[in-house]
Amino acid sequence: MKKTVHWLSIFVFALFSCVCVFAQTPYTGPLFDAHLHYNEEAWNGKLGPHNVPDVVGRLSRSGVKAFVGNSRPNAGTITLAASAEVKSAGIKVVPFIRLYRNRADYTGWFADESIYQMVLAEYAKGTASGAYKGIGEFHLYDSANANGKVAKKLMRFAQDKQLAVLAHVDDTAIDLLMAHAPQARLIWAHTGIGGASAERVRSLLTKYPKLMGELSYRPGLTCDGGQLCPEWRSLVLDFPDRFLIGSDTWVNQRWVYYEELMTGYRTWLGGLPADVASNIGWRNGAKLFGLN
Numbered sequence: 001m002k003k004t005v006h007w008l009s010i011f012v013f014a015l016f017s018c019v020c021v022f023a024q025t026p027y028t029g030p031l032f033d034a035h036l037h038y039n040e041e042a043w044n045g046k047l048g049p050h051n052v053p054d055v056v057g058r059l060s061r062s063g064v065k066a067f068v069g070n071s072r073p074n075a076g077t078i079t080l081a082a083s084a085e086v087k088s089a090g091i092k093v094v095p096f097i098r099l100y101r102n103r104a105d106y107t108g109w110f111a112d113e114s115i116y117q118m119v120l121a122e123y124a125k126g127t128a129s130g131a132y133k134g135i136g137e138f139h140l141y142d143s144a145n146a147n148g149k150v151a152k153k154l155m156r157f158a159q160d161k162q163l164a165v166l167a168h169v170d171d172t173a174i175d176l177l178m179a180h181a182p183q184a185r186l187i188w189a190h191t192g193i194g195g196a197s198a199e200r201v202r203s204l205l206t207k208y209p210k211l212m213g214e215l216s217y218r219p220g221l222t223c224d225g226g227q228l229c230p231e232w233r234s235l236v237l238d239f240p241d242r243f244l245i246g247s248d249t250w251v252n253q254r255w256v257y258y259e260e261l262m263t264g265y266r267t268w269l270g271g272l273p274a275d276v277a278s279n280i281g282w283r284n285g286a287k288l289f290g291l292n
C-alpha cells in the first residue's frame, strides 16, 4: 500500500510537471528581427534560392513585422528597402550599412580607410525606406582590433549621426568600443557568442545604459522545453528593455529554418510575463527605431 502511494505521488508529480512545461502558451504578438542578413548568395542579384517573395513569405508566416536589414554587399538591403512586396506585406525595413563588400573585408575592415569612405557614401545615399539607422553587423575576432583606426572612426561617426551599431564582438571589445563613443547605441550581436557569463553580461548592461543585447546563437540561453535557463530568465526580467531577438541569416541554411527559429523564440517568450515578452519580441526594437 505504501509503495502504491509512493508511485502514485510520483505519477501525479510527473503529470503536473508535464502540464507546467506544456501549458506555456507561445508568444503570439509581432516580432522584430534585429539581425537579418540578405547576403548575395541568398538571392544572387535576383532569383534565389531566397528571392524577395520567398523572404516575404517566411517573415509573414513568422509574424515578423520589422527587421534590421544588412547585407554583403549592401545591394541586398537596398533591394529589400525598395521592395513593394515587403511594403505591401506590412513589413518595415530598418536599414543598416554593412561594412563588407566581400568576405575578405571581414578580417581587415577596422584598419581599412576605403571602408570608412564606403560607409560615408552609403549613408549619404540612404535607401527607399529612408535613412540608414545603423552600421554593422561587423565582427572582431581579436578584441584588440576594436582600437583599429577605422573602428574608432566608425564608432564616432555612429555616435554623431545617432546610428545604432550591431557588433559581433567579445565582452572585452564592448569596453573598448564604448570608450571611443560613450553615447553610441551599441547592439551586442549574440550577447557574447563566446559564452561571456550571464554575470559579465549583467555588469556590462549596468555599466552602459545604452547597450542592448541581441540573442541569436547565445550559448546557454535555453534549457528544458526550450524555455530560458534560470540565469538568463533572471537577466531578462531585470533588464526587460535591453534585449532583442534576431535570425542571423548569415548563410542560406538559416533562411531554410527561419520559421523554426522564430517559433523557438516564441516558445521561450511565452514563458515570460506578457509585457516582458512583448518588449523583447517587438517593442524594444520598435522603440529604438521609432516604429509604431
Ligand SMILES: [Zn+2]
Pocket: 035, 037, 137, 189, 248, 249, 250
Ligand atoms: Zn550576423
